[in-house]
Amino acid sequence: MAVTIRDVARESGVHVSTVSRTFSSPHLVSVRTRNRVLAVAEGLGYRPNRAARALTTGRTHNLGLIVADIANPFFPPLIKAAQAQARERDYHVFVADTDEDPLLEQELIETLCKQVDGVLLCSPRLSNRVIERLGVQVPFVVVNRRVKGSATVLMDVGQGVRAGIAHLATLGHRRLALLPGPSGSWTSEEMQAAATAAAAEAGVELTVLRPAGPTEQGGLAAAETVAGAGVTGVLCYNDLVALGLIEGLRKQGLCVPEDLSVIGVDDSLPGRLNRPKLTTITMPTAAAGRMAVDLLLAAVSAGESGIATLARLETNLVVRESTGARRSP
């Protein structure tokens, strides 16, 4: 076993509680003793066992961060921002991937619960009912979903989507398609509502074509349907779908942006590297990660009494190369 508080106590000739205090409330220990203890601890390579500490304090100083798919380029910036923010508050973040599986998501939350002080749920696939039930066990902050009783960080896709639809209309496109995301997704619902409203306002037609999945495969597979739908502008659930779609359209002999204009969502790395560079809606993922951690930490220290805050973050359209003026038909 590793070196414990007792080893340090023996070695420095003080009681364990003094050693404990040296680390958890240094001001309660005389400078001389503190320095001696610190020196001995250093020499022995002692590091407090946070798990054991958690048993008495009830604070693990860990946060859980649950995402549907780490491989989705949407998440890494959020994760990094959350980790950095947490670190500044002397917290650690444990990331877990649910593989888009609600059951696994629930299981992960339940096991993680006891090892963390709070859980950050990003774009959950779980039903609100289940989340609310789990919420009594541990504070939650939910990103991109409204859940009763939990603090929430929302990225206002509607805003960007409206801008996107207007952009397409301005370019002369009269028949548009929307490729939405998974049915459980709040973001997808928002997109759909905003797109429908914006299309109506701009007086353009909007068809909803649900792809098989929120990935490039989904977009790729949807290309044929899109090509046959007679639309010239497409708004996709995310960059991956848009990229897959562009690839699929190319196979159909259709060029972007010459034949069709395509807009993605996320402003992800693949989208920026793509050729044509993807016109996309930026999601404030880093800001969301930081904000979520702050809200979570607030909820943790507030305990039961916390009021569920709601943060709403802006999204924006970034016009790059995958959209252009309508040429045909």
Added chain:
Amino acid sequence: MAVTIRDVARESGVHVSTVSRTFSSPHLVSVRTRNRVLAVAEGLGYRPNRAARALTTGRTHNLGLIVADIANPFFPPLIKAAQAQARERDYHVFVADTDEDPLLEQELIETLCKQVDGVLLCSPRLSNRVIERLGVQVPFVVVNRRVKGSATVLMDVGQGVRAGIAHLATLGHRRLALLPGPSGSWTSEEMQAAATAAAAEAGVELTVLRPAGPTEQGGLAAAETVAGAGVTGVLCYNDLVALGLIEGLRKQGLCVPEDLSVIGVDDSLPGRLNRPKLTTITMPTAAAGRMAVDLLLAAVSAGESGIATLARLETNLVVRESTGARRSP
């Protein structure tokens, strides 16, 4: 506080130790009692506190996974595979991102240490010396680096690199460039050695041009130098660098693969989505993740006595669209 073992014991009229046994060694409990306890636990929503269990057993059933940069598309598949494999062995994986910072890496390891049974170090930036010292505290498995005393999973880039150089030589390229990675990187050293040897064998010239960083920015910034070096074939440290380079070359008026052939490493999503599709060297990341977990778990149960295993995984060249026959000069 949440429901504990004591609540279950009281409610079901047995001693806590019986409840404990029901969960940790069910065969030691009579079927009747077990069922009753299980029913009560279920009703109360009891879940054993793994952290508390760890205090007595010395096993947290957690694994730490440390990566330099989650946003690097190389890591997610490895992380996912590791998580899945660990889950099957009733282990959980906590992922942490070091932001390419050795100091942060060390700090993370030290805090993680006590909360996990083993640590998976992926492409570490820390010096071997430090890793070896830390290794006495907790079992390590290191991916893509040879460290004394720790099990190691190596991806044999050399293999793929040799194939890549041969491929370029066969296409008629006589003057090649290598854009290596960060100096601390084992993979990069291996690449360099293999590329040099393969170039010599094929009788082609090889220039080493170190980019500013292992990212698309690094590749982008290196484009000018590459364009001026008079080479027609380039092998990059990873797909990101390759993608950035292609982008930068385009700005110089140079086309890939018409003017230069470019090979990446990783077979990442952006590379597959790019146009031209990137010729690349596949890294067996998923296999490495699974293998690393298996080795780590073996090391954990073996304790001190474990012999440091070494696993070597194959890499392969995948020819796509970013390489072609030499045309000029």
Added chain:
DNA sequence: ATGAAAGCGCTAACAG
């Protein structure tokens, strides 16, 4: 098969 008791590493009153 079950209960009793000790203890994992640490913190938190309570004395002194």
Added chain:
DNA sequence: CTGTTAGCGCTTTCAT
């Protein structure tokens, strides 16, 4: 300022 004592939730002998 420091030592004493009890206990966090759980497992693990040792009895019975």
